[in-house]
Amino acid sequence: MTGSEEYLSYADQAMLLTLRGAAQEAVIQALWFYGRPTDRAALSRFHHRLEQGLFGRRIERSPLPFGRHRWVAAAGAPLTVTEEGVPRASLYEWADRQVDLPLDPEAGPAWRLSATSLADGGSVVSLVVSHCIADGAAVQQALVAAADDRAGGAPSPRPGLRTASHGATADLRRLRSDLPEIGAALRSGARALLRDRRASRRRVAGSPPPPLGDARVVHLPTVSLVGDADDWTGRAQELNGTLFALAAAVATRLAAAVGRERDGAVMLLVPVSERADDDLSGNVVSLAHIRVPARGWEEDLTPLRAALRGGLAAARREPDPMTTLLPLIPFVPRRAMGRLVDQALGYGSDLPVSVSNMGTLPTAVLRADGTFADLALFRGVDRRVSADSLRRRRGVLSVFAGVIGKQAVLTATGWQPGAVTTSSELRRELVAAATDLGVTGEVV
Numbered sequence: 403m404t405g406s407e408e409y410l411s412y413a414d415q416a417m418l419l420t421l422r423g424a425a426q427e428a429v430i431q432a433l434w435f436y437g438r439p440t441d442r443a444a445l446s447r448f449h450h451r452l453e454q455g456l457f458g459r460r461i462e463r464s465p466l467p468f469g470r471h472r473w474v475a476a477a478g479a480p481l482t483v484t485e486e487g488v489p490r491a492s493l494y495e496w497a498d499r500q501v502d503l504p505l506d507p508e509a510g511p512a513w514r515l516s517a518t519s520l521a522d523g524g525s526v527v528s529l530v531v532s533h534c535i536a537d538g539a540a541v542q543q544a545l546v547a548a549a550d551d552r553a554g555g556a557p558s559p560r561p562g563l564r565t566a567s568h569g570a571t572a573d574l575r576r577l578r579s580d581l582p583e584i585g586a587a588l589r590s591g592a593r594a595l596l597r598d599r600r601a602s603r604r605r606v607a608g609s610p611p612p613p614l615g616d617a618r619v620v621h622l623p624t625v626s627l628v629g630d631a632d633d634w635t636g637r638a639q640e641l642n643g644t645l646f647a648l649a650a651a652v653a654t655r656l657a658a659a660v661g662r663e664r665d666g667a668v669m670l671l672v673p674v675s676e677r678a679d680d681d682l683s684g685n686v687v688s689l690a691h692i693r694v695p696a697r698g699w700e701e702d703l704t705p706l707r708a709a710l711r712g713g714l715a716a717a718r719r720e721p722d723p724m725t726t727l728l729p730l731i732p733f734v735p736r737r738a739m740g741r742l743v744d745q746a747l748g749y750g751s752d753l754p755v756s757v758s759n760m761g762t763l764p765t766a767v768l769r770a771d772g773t774f775a776d777l778a779l780f781r782g783v784d785r786r787v788s789a790d791s792l793r794r795r796r797g798v799l800s801v802f803a804g805v806i807g808k809q810a811v812l813t814a815t816g817w818q819p820g821a822v823t824t825s826s827e828l829r830r831e832l833v834a835a836a837t838d839l840g841v842t843g844e845v846v
Contacts, residue, residue, distance in 0.1 A: 408559055409470045409576060410461065412583075412728035414684045418461060418471065418507060418534045419731055427785035428533035429505065430541050433497055433526060434768070434775040440517045440525040442483055444772030449481045449515045451548035455555035456540055456682065457531065460510045465566045468732040469573035470580070474561040479511035486518040493526060493846065494825065498621040500528040501785055507534035517771075527770045537685040538758055538780070538802075539675040542767060549766040556682055580729060587729040616789040622798065623825040625832050626779050626813040629843030634810040637840050643703025646759045648839065649803035649812050651699040651706055653757045655835035656814060658696035660821040662753040662799055668696045669752045672710070672759065674717045688725065690717035691754075700838055753796055758782065760804025768807055778806050779846065781813045792817050810843070812836075 410418070421428060452458075453476075460476040463469075488496045500516050513531040520526060531541055547554025564572065631645075638648040650670060657668045670692045677686040692713030699706055760780065768774045780802045792798060797818035804811060814832050822828045829845055836842070 408472050408474075410473065411683045411685075412731065413686065413725070414461075414534070415471055416728050416731040417685050419734070421534065423734075425791070426787065427505070429501060429783060429785055430531050430533060430536065430538060431497060431501060431781050431783060432529040432541065432545070432767075433493075433779045433781075434770040435493075435520075435524065435526050435777040435779075436771070437524045437776050439519060439523075440483065440527060441771040441773070442517075445483070445515070445517060445527065445770065446481060447551070448548050448770055448772070449479075451551060451553060452513070452515065452529075452544060453478050454553035455544045455547055456536055456684070457513045457544055458555065459535065459558040460506075460512050460561075461508045461534065462561055463508065464573045465570045466573050466577070468577070469570075470576050470732070473558045475558045476510050476512060476561075480514045480516075482514070482516040484516075484518045487521045488518055488526065489521045490524075493520075494624050495621075496526065497528055497624070500530055501621075501783060503530070505530060505532055505785065507532040524776075527775075529770075533685070533782070535684045537675070537677075537687050538673065538760065538782075539677045539686070540684060541780075542760070542763060543677070543679075545770075546764050546766045549769040583729045587727050616793075618789050619786050620789050620792055620817060620823075622783050622787070622815050622817050623822065623828040624781055624783070624813060624815045625825060625829045626811060626846040627832060627836055627841070627843045628777060628779075628846055629810050629841065631805045631808050631810040634841060634843075638703065641699070641701070641703040641839075643707045645805065645810065646761075646803065647703045647707040647710060648841065649759070649801065650694075650710060650757055651703060651839050652812060652832075652835050652841060653755055653799075653801040653803075653814070654694055654696060654699065654706075655838055656801075656816075656831055657753075657755045657799055659831045659835060660797075660799065660816065660818040662755055662797065662818065663696040664753055666696055667693050669693050669754045670710075670713075671754045671756045672714060672717075673756075674714055676718075688717050690714050700840075756782070756800035758800070758802045760802060760806075762805040765807055774807070777809065777811075777846070779811060779813055780804075781815050783815055793819055797821075812841075812843075 458476055459473045462472045462474040464471055503514060505511060512535045515529050517525060517527040544554055635645055638645050654668045657663060662668060672690040672692060673687045674690050675687050690713045692709055694706055694709050768778050782800050799816035802813045814828060816822055816828055822831060833845060
């Protein structure tokens with residue numbers, strides 16, 4: 403890793419500082435299911451390869467309060483294998499417990515791998531990764547490299563190599579080289595402030611619910627629908643759409659059912675990956691904001707498909723104006739970070755629904771223990787999120803959709819006050835939304 407690459411990108415530093423400021427901990431979790439016990443030796447090799455790649459690092463802060471942070475090598479993350487005999491009906495309860503285990507992108511570990519037995523003789527493997535060190539495409543890249551017995555990354559410098567004075571001097575030099583970008587961001591910030599003042603008049607009617615002093619940690623309900631990829635593709639074609647359009651339609655119908663619509667429409671947040679094969683950044687993604695009608699996709703997906711295509715093209719052509727402000731992130735007061743997160747994700751002005759299109763994943767991602775798992779699932783989730791925080795954001799809903807092997811998978815994670823706060827409620831609404839679109843499958 404070169405001297406330039408060891409510094410976090412603006413996007414990665416923004417991810418860390420905004421989540422810290424908003425008291426949020428975003429993670430990505432992958433789950434593999436086997437109909438037999440896990441091969442522990444092969445899983446250990448997989449773990450070793452993961453820690454040699456993009457996951458084998460953590461974040462070291464600059465000694466300057468406004469300096470750029472650095473990637474440094476991290477000590478080995480835990481690998482835990484137990485024989486709990488988890489009932490399949492309690493799979494996501496076990497998955498939630500893995501998410502709750504200590505995780506920190508600065509102090510470490512920033513990721514962890516675990517596995518346990520199932521009551522029916524099978525087994526499940528969990529990977530939990532801090533979003534501060536990897537986005538969805540980076541996780542996929544790391545999994546493929548590890549499954550193929552490759553390191554898939556570049557070595558980071560050892561932590562603590564720089565004295566405070568040496569680090570401060572080096573980071574001041576870096577700051578001087580960043581000044582042109584910082585100046586441009588300041589000019590963009592002035593224009594964005596004017597736009598934000600105008601947009602404030604168009605906020606969602608009513609203020610967010612007042613805090614109730616409810617610091618109770620909420621485990622966000624998660625439900626997956628798994629079907630035959632050919633069947634889902636055929637259904638999408640019957641509706642003049644694609645698999646992604648079909649998944650977006652299910653997500654939109656689900657959002658409407660739980661109350662995440664505004665004026666008959668739903669705001670979809672679709673991550674757009676900009677990652678190159680040799681990119682070593684943690685997060686290389688922009689967000690497409692696509693407003694679509696909440697209902698009416700049961701007969702024809704053509705308008706929805708066009709809206710998605712147009713929104714994704716616009717996001718690639720015209721990046722979100724917020725990205726031009728990223729060089730200012732180190733200078734933003736901590737107390738303002740929560741508002742920045744809400745603005746970037748649309749919580750201040752809308753009821754967004756995140757829809758991540760994984761596409762067709764390489765089959766290598768199924769080989770956590772060297773052989774193909776029966777099923778792999780992915781989800782994005784907030785760690786240790788409080789009920790008050792969820793109410794302030796007026797709830798959350800995210801959907802991961804894609805094809806892995808011969809299976810099409812749609813995983814929904816959500817919590818909506820007064821509508822969906824339990825797994826059984828989310829299961830009922832997801833099945834109803836899928837049924838409305840003629841999509842069938844096994845509920846996990």
